[in-house]
Amino acid sequence: xxxxxxxxxxxxxxxxxxxxxxxxxxxxxxxxxxxxxxxxxxxxxxxxxxxxxxxxxxxxxxxxxxxxxxxxxxxxxxxxxxxxxxxxxxxxxxxxxxxxxxxxxxxxxxxxxxxxxxxxxxxxxxxxxxxxxxxxxxxxxxxxxxxxxxxxxxxxxxxxxxxxxxxxxxxxxxxxxxxxxxxxxxxxxxxxxxxxxxxxxxxxxxxxxxxxxxxxxxxxxxxxxxxxxxxxxxxxxxxxxxxxxxxxxxxxxxxxxxxxxxxxxxxxxxxxxxxxxxxxxxxxxxxxxxxxxxxxxxxxxxxxxxxxxxxxxxxxxxxxxxxxxxxxxxxxxxxxxxxxxxxxxxxxxxxxxxxxxxxxxxxxxxxxxxxxxxxxxxxxxxxxxxxxxxxxx
Amino acid sequence: xxxxxxxxxxxxxxxxxxxxxxxxxxxxxxxxxxxxxxxxxxxxxxxxxxxxxxxxxxxxxxxxxxxxxxxxxxxxxxxxxxxxxxxxxxxxxxxxxxxxxxxxxxxxxxxxxxxxxxxxxxxxxxxxxxx
Numbered sequence: 262x263x264x265x266x267x268x269x270x271x272x273x274x275x276x277x278x279x280x281x282x283x284x285x286x287x288x289x290x291x292x293x294x295x296x297x298x299x300x301x302x303x304x305x306x307x308x309x310x311x312x313x314x315x316x317x318x319x320x321x322x323x324x325x326x327x328x329x330x331x332x333x334x335x336x337x338x339x340x341x342x343x344x345x346x347x348x349x350x351x352x353x354x355x356x357x358x359x360x361x362x363x364x365x366x367x368x369x370x371x372x373x374x375x376x377x378x379x380x381x382x383x384x385x386x387x388x389x390x391x392x393x394x395x396x397x398x399x400x401x402x403x404x405x406x407x408x409x410x411x412x413x414x415x416x417x418x419x420x421x422x423x424x425x426x427x428x429x430x431x432x433x434x435x436x437x438x439x440x441x442x443x444x445x446x447x448x449x450x451x452x453x454x455x456x457x458x459x460x461x462x463x464x465x466x467x468x469x470x471x472x473x474x475x476x477x478x479x480x481x482x483x484x485x486x487x488x489x490x491x492x493x494x495x496x497x498x499x500x501x502x503x504x505x506x507x508x509x510x511x512x513x514x515x516x517x518x519x520x521x522x523x524x525x526x527x528x529x530x531x532x533x534x535x536x537x538x539x540x541x542x543x544x545x546x547x548x549x550x551x552x553x554x555x556x557x558x559x560x561x562x563x564x565x566x567x568x569x570x571x572x573x574x575x576x577x578x579x580x581x582x583x584x585x586x587x588x589x590x591x592x593x594x595x596x597x598x599x600x601x602x603x604x605x606x607x608x609x610x611x612x613x614x615x616x617x618x619x620x621x622x623x624x625x626x627x628x629x630x631x632x633x634x635x636x637x638x639x640x641x642x643x644x645x646x647x648x649x650x651x652x653x654x
Numbered sequence: 655x656x657x658x659x660x661x662x663x664x665x666x667x668x669x670x671x672x673x674x675x676x677x678x679x680x681x682x683x684x685x686x687x688x689x690x691x692x693x694x695x696x697x698x699x700x701x702x703x704x705x706x707x708x709x710x711x712x713x714x715x716x717x718x719x720x721x722x723x724x725x726x727x728x729x730x731x732x733x734x735x736x737x738x739x740x741x742x743x744x745x746x747x748x749x750x751x752x753x754x755x756x757x758x759x760x761x762x763x764x765x766x767x768x769x770x771x772x773x774x775x776x777x778x779x780x781x782x783x784x785x
Contacts, residue, residue: 384726389657400659401691404777405749406726407735408656412719416737420717423760469720469755514697521737522691522745526717 267541268654270356271494271501274303274487275613280450280604283377284481289321291483292372293329299485303497305366310487312337312367314354316347316607319371326370337364341509343517344381345555345640346530348608349648353507355488365489371609372483380479384408395517402519410557411476413518414642415468417526418560422470424525425575429470432559433461434581435594436474436601439556441587443598446624450478451602475559477600484609486616491654502619505544505634505651508537511644518642528564531638534647535569542649544634546571549649551592551618551627553611553637556599561641569636569647588625596625608639615650656726658775664694667706672776675768678706679744690744711766712783713738716745720755734758738780748780757782 276298278284278291286294292315300307310332313323323338337358341347348371355367375381389403390396402408407416421427440456443449456474464473494501510533514523523529539545546569554565563577571592572580580586586594597603597614604610615637617623629635633652639645661669671678680692684701695702718736726733734750736758748766750758763783770776 383724384656386657386727390660392660396660397662397665398691400661400665402747403657404659405735405747406656406721406729406733407719407747408726409721409724411723412721412735415719415721416717416735419719419760420737423717465723466720467723469722519747521747526737 265541266356266360266507267505268503269360269491270488270504271491272352272486272504272616272650273489273494273497273499273501274299274305275616276300276302276485277610277613278483280448280480280482280606280610282481284374288372288374288378289325289329291374291481292321292326292370292485295372295483295485296326296330296368296370299368299487303487303499305487305497307331308333309366310368311335312355312358312364314339314341314351314367314369316340316344316351316371317342318344318347319373321372337367343640343643343645345557345607346643346645348555348612348639348646349507349637350509350639350646352486352488352504352612352648353509353646356504356507359488359490365493367488368485369488370483370485371607373607374481375605376479376481382410382476382479398516398519409468410518411471412468414558414560415471416521417642419470420526421560421564425578427563427578429472430458430462431563431578431581432475433458434586435556435559435562436461438587439595439599439601442596442625443602446598446603449598449603450480451598471558474601477557477605480604480606482604482606484606484613486612500620500652502616502650503652503654504648506538506541506649508534508541509644509646510534510537515644520642528561528568528641530645531565531568531641534638534645538636538647538649539570542634544649548632548634549592549636550629550632551596551635552594553615553635554594555608555611555638555640556595556601557605557640562594565638565641588627593627596623596627612637612648615648619650619652656729664692668692669775671706671708672768672778677709677711677766677778679709679740679742681705681707688742688744690746707742709740709742713740713764715758715760715762715764717760718750718758720758736764736780738764748778750780752781
């Protein structure tokens with residue numbers, strides 16, 4: 262048996278709640294609904310589930326979700342740390358479990374009231390005073406007033422602009438593309454609300470150099486996936502989205518959102534993810550007809566393109582220009598509208614879009630006939646993860 | 655202030671330093687490497703034996719932001735926040751005060767001072783260095 266995860270597992274089912282600003286239900290209920298929808302999507306029953314995976318940040322434990330669903334026994338449960346960096350790694354955990362026979366049917370889930378409840382975009386004293394090394398790390402930023410995600414990213418963005426001559430309008434190309442894609446997605450909060458680069462430039466400054474339209478939404482919602490072995494997936498109703506590659510990455514002198522003490526700062530942890538995705542899959546950036554790149558803040562989309570090898574260092578501003586990352590362009594990104602346009606479900610809704618593209622059911626379809634794979638990434642600025650999903654095992 | 659820093663056995667020396675108007679940098683007693691933020695082991699040589707040096711308190715802006723939204727507890731916005739390359743070769747985050755946002759730029763020279771919050775805490779703050 263070869264020592265590879267590639268092609269051993271597949272996402273067989275996807276399910277989500279509506280994406281809103283006030284769900285009116287508990288976070289646990291959102292995860293229950295998303296999981297029920299994902300099971301229904303692939304024709305499996307609650308009693309088939311024997312594994313659950315989520316984010317360390319999720320407020321609903323695996324056992325709480327199992328209780329509500331009526332799952333009798335769990336053989337596998339796991340959580341991934343580091344905020345949105347966990348997204349693709351939940352699928353990796355599930356894929357490893359089903360590939361090794363540790364579990365047969367694993368659900369990866371995330372549900373939160375991130376707008377009507379605990380808003381991540383705010384300055385949080387609770388985050389600063391966690392009783393662990395993350396809290397101790399935050400002693401070097403929060404007491405001075407550096408504590409919101411936008412501020413921590415703006416520090417990286419300013420340096421990127423200084424080093425490579427990038428402009429705010431270069432970042433804005435990401436927002437324009439996302440909102441164009443959201444405009445034709447009825448499930449997107451910003452359905453039918455495209456923006457122009459002038460709108461981006463005129464939006465208010467949040468943390469200079471970031472405008473409001475460089476920042477993703479805050480959203481309520483739930484998203485879940487059912488992961489099974491490749492063999493089993495072929496017997497289920499939906500076309501399998503095979504896990505062609507799955508990787509996590511942490512870089513040198515890594516911190517959470519504040520990896521500021523490296524010579525070049527940046528996001529080399531995504532380079533770790535990229536190299537591993539290409540190694541596992543045997544594919545290259547040229548083999549990707551599109552990608553879903555985590556977009557909580559626009560500058561990190563440019564930096565990801567460079568770390569993943571779609572272009573050279575400092576070349577992303579040219580790469581994203583002239584509609585290149587919109588449908589019809591050279592590398593369409595975030596065809597669901599991304600987290601700026603559809604919803605901020607901590608990267609999990611981006612994985613769902615990659616699955617829909619593999620199935621051919623996206624509202625903004627990109628042809629996968631010649632190149633049957635999609636790359637999707639998780640949160641940036643933190644230890645992170647990525648997936649390549651494919652039509653073929 | 656925003657929030658009080660979490661202080662542990664590996665960082666007590668720093669906050670004792672700010673109360674004494676000193677900006678202290680962890681120094682490995684085995685290989686001499688300077689380090690910030692601090693920790694219990696030296697990433698360069700693995701030694702657990704460490705002390706500190708007192709920094710000159712001068713540095714150069716490596717990057718910066720102007721924070722306008724959302725609110726920060728007990729801060730009047732906007733505030734200026736910078737990544738500062740200290741002359742000793744380590745980097746730290748700090749608030750820059752007494753400076754107009756448009757005057758802050760990468761490469762600007764800064765000088766540290768200490769803002770006494772109460773008997774148990776002083777925070778470093780940074781001002782434009784005098785020429």
